Amino acid sequence: MAAAVAEGVSLNHISRESSDIRRLANFYKEIFGFEEIESPNLEFKVIWLKGPGAFAFHLIERNPDYNLPEGPWSATSPVADPSHLPRGHHVCFSVSNFHSFVQTLKDKGIQTFEKSLPDGKVKQVFFFDPDGNGLEVAAVHLKCPCMDLHTMVVGYFDMVDVECRVYYQVTFVCGLCSLFASWARSAILASQAMSALP
Template identity: 30%
Template structure:
């Protein structure tokens, strides 16, 4: 049995929740009508997404296909102060989904960083940091991918932010 370092000395906060949507327009309408969400700009990830403001947090909708038995990518996201320590702890646990886009750390056009990992029950979690310029990117090896270099970003996409200014 491998020994892992003790708990990180930081407090994580919820950033957003992402849920699957069979019909994106219907789901967006539901959350707008029922919860008063408002649509936000979202980056182009190469697949349909819809970001919504839910109070001071966000709700992300992801289009799902009709294929049963396929691993899901619904997740919750937290923001952390020490992104590097969280990366190292996930790496030590083998929590990255190797061989998929979720094994990479993503530098968004906004300068924010995100990484994804699986918990022991195979739930996907996202960990976010507001400013990649404050990180030593060499600590992440070749895992960093730049979304803006992989997917074309319109002006609306470039307005997307994971971290909202409280209303």
């Protein structure tokens, strides 16, 4: 594979133009919990929001004299149909509370379109922000790295739908996997002791 031109690439920010940046900022603060941060003093209005990690979202006052090629649905279509978004321009975020997040969107009267990838591992919901920009929120089923370690299943914690395992060849386990660690180690020792009896 040829060497990339850019090195140390990471996502810095995403910008959206808007005729009402305050309305758009309030939407992203309310729906996604983005935090408003200090914005530069430019010749046009801007609001900068801080997202997860080092990711930033820049909202920029739209210049009506410009006709940028990428625009929201309202620029080219009179109908806001989120079922078109899987094949259209959109930004995707991931959340850990997918089902309650989708229900909150519906409670707020936001039209949504839900689907999953063919393997069923990624659930998706598509919708529009107040300016008609396409959004996707995905819930990805993440496999705990502990599952690849040498383990013994010792219990099941149905409240969080996770197997509880004991790692008797390593010292590190993740938070969920360590829920039953203390008594589970005792269970293994007891089992080993019982098996050693004549």
